[in-house]
Amino acid sequence: MRHDSLPIRHVLAELLAVLDGHGSAVLTAPPGTGKTTVVPLALAEAGMRVLVAEPRRLAVRAAAQRMGVSYSIRGERHVGANPMVEVVTTGVLLQRLQRDQELAGVDAVMLDECHERHLDADTALAFLLDVRDTLRPDLRLLATSATADAEPWSRLIGGPVVAATGATHPVETVWAPPARPVAPPHGLRVDPALLSHVASVVRRALAERDGDVLCFLPGVGEIAKVAGMLDGVEVLQVHGQAPAHVQDAVLAPGSARRVVLATSVAESSLTVPGVRVVVDSGLAREPRTDHARGLGSLTTVRVSKASAGQRAGRAGREAAGTVYRCWSAADHERLADHARPEIALADLTGFALQAACWGTPDASGLALLDPPPPAAMSAAARTLEALGALDGASRVDGASRVDGASRVDGASRVTDRGRRMALAGVHPRLARALLDLGPRAAEVVALLSEQLPRDAGDDLVAVWRAARRGGTGFAARWRQEAGRLRRTAAQAHDATPPAPHTEHIPHGRTPDDEVAGLAVALAFPERVARRRGGGYLMASGTQAQLPEGSKLHTAPWLAIAIADRPTGSASARIRQAVEIDEETARLAHPTTTEHEITWHVPPGGRHGDVLARTVERLGAIELSATPLKDADVREAILYGLRTEPDVLTWTKQARELRDRLAFCHRAVGAPWPSMDALIDLADQWLEPELSRARRRADLERIDVAAALKRLIPWSERLEQAAPERIEVPSGSHVRVDYSGDQPVLAVKLQELFGLQETPEISGVPVLVHLLSPAGRPVAVTADLASFWRDGYRSVRAELRGRYPKHPWPEDPLTAPPTRRTKERRP
Incomplete structure (x- = not known):
């Protein structure tokens, strides 16, 4: 391959000199300059064996085919004509590093598109920096980025920035917002009106510009919907689930004009021949993880300015082009500058296991641009301990460097079982099921290691049987992955001691339902669920609901493989599950038996009572309860x-x-x-x-x-100190009210005639409520002397008219107190 016509040629000499002098470098180059395919060959021509790591399988195959070199992706290896260069996914690179930390036979590693901040790429670079510092000071490291913001990478990698500018083709921006407002994305939902608008913009681009059109959409479902709105033109759908023949067709020049509908996989590391126009919906998908509930999901977000720039650059890879952005220039200014790195958003269980196997369980010893969130790492450690991958030792403050062991203060953190799980090439949860069940679980694990077709139902066994029938791109990929996992399981299963709570699992021939149920329950023990009311209660304590009309709704127990929690919803939504029985649930999740002595208020009730019982639980699920006699219920x-x-x-x-x-x-x-x-x-x-x-x-x-x-x-x-009653001048014993801040004496006014001072109790004056003959209050005073002097006259005038038969003397201090009316004259 000749590279003297590409802009990258101007910096090749500088790049080789920097790598010779510093051992590492950061290469920045705009899309289309040739960094992905020219630089590895140039390094090979300089006598180096080069390993190129790409973030996506599609990019691996495309780069390897253009260079004529070998490539390796999960479950597939191709030997090319040039033995000096091999292209791999970052996931494959991680597996190699765990097996062979020295990377024997490799002189240079190139991490392509590091600006995308994929978790595997960040992890691989951290491991490589550790290897270079401790084992391979001769190993050359090159990080490449399509963006110019490379200083953080330069500081991390310890090498200068080499910038390739070169001649780039201009890309005109056309702002094409919808004529009427559309609803913002919510969870996975995208307003159909926006998709209709995107399809209309594609038709407009076909009419106004020449060349193929590359249209960016957030997911497979949106791609299918927009494809259904485009007639009279060849439409190719590119995403992570696309079969190999579709990927090959996209990478080859077309004989007729084409529309390529793609997810973010086409943002970088990939040149689609013939594209002169990009239509950008402005949306992407990001992971979201609910660490408290152990649930993950994808959510639709606005793209960042950096991503929008990457997408626009696809239009100018081969010639001048145009980008139609389905939003306004004002909205563009409000976009975030960069997308958040995956380490800040994703489930970190796999990362935590990789770090533990590397020798730094808390990742504190790794050179990362962004540290992992503590809450996410804590949740990951708990999951790994439950899976038997970590031994549950005390939390750590530091770890050893690369020395072949994972030690913290002399104590091993990662188990042998955990190491085998890390090398299985699937998520640790799925690796646990593969190791426990052996080759018979390979097909189910393969099913769960790939993104299922968007039309897959909630019955995982039915999805499995459909994959066996074949006839789809997903089925072909599934069969290939199942074969790989079957071989992996056969090698690892015999050498792996069974987990204590799975040693009684039968290992003979079992029906599909049993194998699938066991595999899912072992992989996701906290998602074992029991029917309760109109839904299910997971062992984690989360409520979950099946879709309307699900055939699984009568199942007393479920092993839930895939679930998410819609934004704003208290319950999880079950995507795929398998019916199981209680025995399977018990095998997958440890049970506890405890004495429960509480003051219990029933749901919806107002009054509680003592509840003393012995309870057996599977997580939050109550299996049985028996009354507990002679318990200490005092608390x-x-x-x-x-x-x-x-x-x-x-x-x-x-x-x-x-x-x-x-x-x-x-x-x-x-x-x-x-x-x-x-x-x-x-x-x-x-x-x-x-x-x-x-x-x-x-x-x-x-x-x-x-x-x-x-x-x-x-x-x-x-x-x-506080007499119940006080004797008043009339001789009555009147009850004192102590319910307020001051004791209250409520007494008929006439019974106090002659009493000059206010009564006191324990030195506190009482508050006297003076009552009429009918017992109604007429005055309140804490100073009787003042009342007789200033208030009595007006009260007397009022009461004489209302109660003429009662005595109302002019001088109350000399009048005899009484409870009666006036004496009748004969």
Whole structure:
């Protein structure tokens, strides 16, 4: 292949010199300059064996075919004419590094499109930097980026930036927003009106410009919908699920004009011949992980400015081109500059296992542009411990460098089982099922290791049987991956000790349902679910719902393979599942048996009661419960008293006594106790009733008034400190109300004639409520002397007319107090 016509030729000499002098470099080059295919061959011509890592399988095959070199992707290897260069996915590179840290026979590694910030690429670079620092100082490292923001990479990799500019073809931007507002994306939902608009923009581009059209859409479903709106033109659909023959057709020049509908896989590392026009929907898909529930999903987001620039560049790879952006220039200014790196968004279980196998379980020893989020790493560690990949040792503060072992303070963190899981080439969850069940699980694991067709139903066994029938691109890929996993399982299964909770799994011939159920349950033990009400309760505690009309809705137990939680929904949505039985659930997820003694309020109820039982649980799922006799229920009783004060029968007598005691505490203080925290004093006043209480009814029968008397200090007399009644001048003994902040004496005005000073209790003046002969309040005072002097005259004038038979003397201080009317004259 000749490279003297491509812009990259101007920096090849500089790049080789930098690599010779520093051992590492960052190469920035715009799309179409030849960095992906020219640079590896130039390094090979300089005598180096080169390993090129690409983020996507599609890019691996395309680059290898253009260079005529070997390539390796998961489950497929091709030997090319040039033995000096091999192209691999970053996932394959990670597997090689775990097997052979020295990368024997490799002189240089080129990580292409590092600006995309895929997790595997970030991890591979961190491992390579570790290898270079400790084992292979001669290993040359080259990171390439299509964006100019390379300084962070330069600092990380320890090498200068080599910038290739060259002549680039101009790309005209046409702003083509919808005429009417469309709904923003929500979860996986894209407004159909936007898709209709994108299709109309494609038709407009075909009419206004020459050349093939490359249209970017967020996902497979949107590609299919837009394809259905385009007639009279050849349409190719490019995505991660596209069969090899479609990928080959896209990479070959077409005989007629074409429209290529693609996801983000076509943003970089890929030249589609003949493309002069790009139509960009402005949308992409990003992972989202609910670490608390162990659920992951994809969500539709606006592209970043950097991604939009990458997409536009596809139109200018071979000649001047045009990009039609389905949004306005004003909206473009509001886009984020860069997409968030995958390490900040994704499930980190696989990354955590790779890091643990490398010798740094918390990833603190890895050179990463962005550290992994602590919550995501903690969730990943818990998952790996449950899968038997980590030994559950105490959390770490540091780790050894590359030395063939994973050590922290002398203790191994990753198990032998975990190492085999890491080398299986699938997610650790799926590797667990493969190791436990052996080759018979290969087909199910292969099914779950690929993105299922968008029309796949929720019954995973039915999807499996459809794949066996073949006839689709997915089925062909599935069969190839199943073969690879079958070989991997056969090599690893015999050498892997069974997990303690799976040693009783039968290993003979079993029906599809049993194999699928076991595999899914072992891979996702926290998603084992039991039917409850109209849905299912997972072992994780998350509620889940099947789609309407699902044939699985009668299953008492499910092993849920794929589930997500729609934005704003409290329940998970079951995408694919298998019916299982309780025995399978128990094999996959450890059960616990514990004594449960609580104060339990039933759902929707207002009143609780003591619940004492022995409960067997599978995670959050209750399997069985039996009453627990002779249990110590004291703490439950106390909790009930704290949360439901009305559980005690507070008679009027009890309330009045409590109020009197509270007054004594306010007025006198010690040794009178406070009534604000009666439950804290339960040992003093509720014994022995508390020791005998077993349930709510026992509490309701307690004589609270009698019990409260136990709080009266032995050295005090309640009648002296807070008398129940006070004798007034008329001779009546009137009850005092202590329920307020100040004691209240409600008495008929005439019974206080002659009383000059306000009565006091424990030094506190009472608040006198003066009543009419009918018992209605006519005045309130805390100063009787002032009332007789200033207020009595107006009250007397009013009451004389209303109650003429009662005495209303002009001088109340000299009049005799009375409870009666005037004496009748003979």
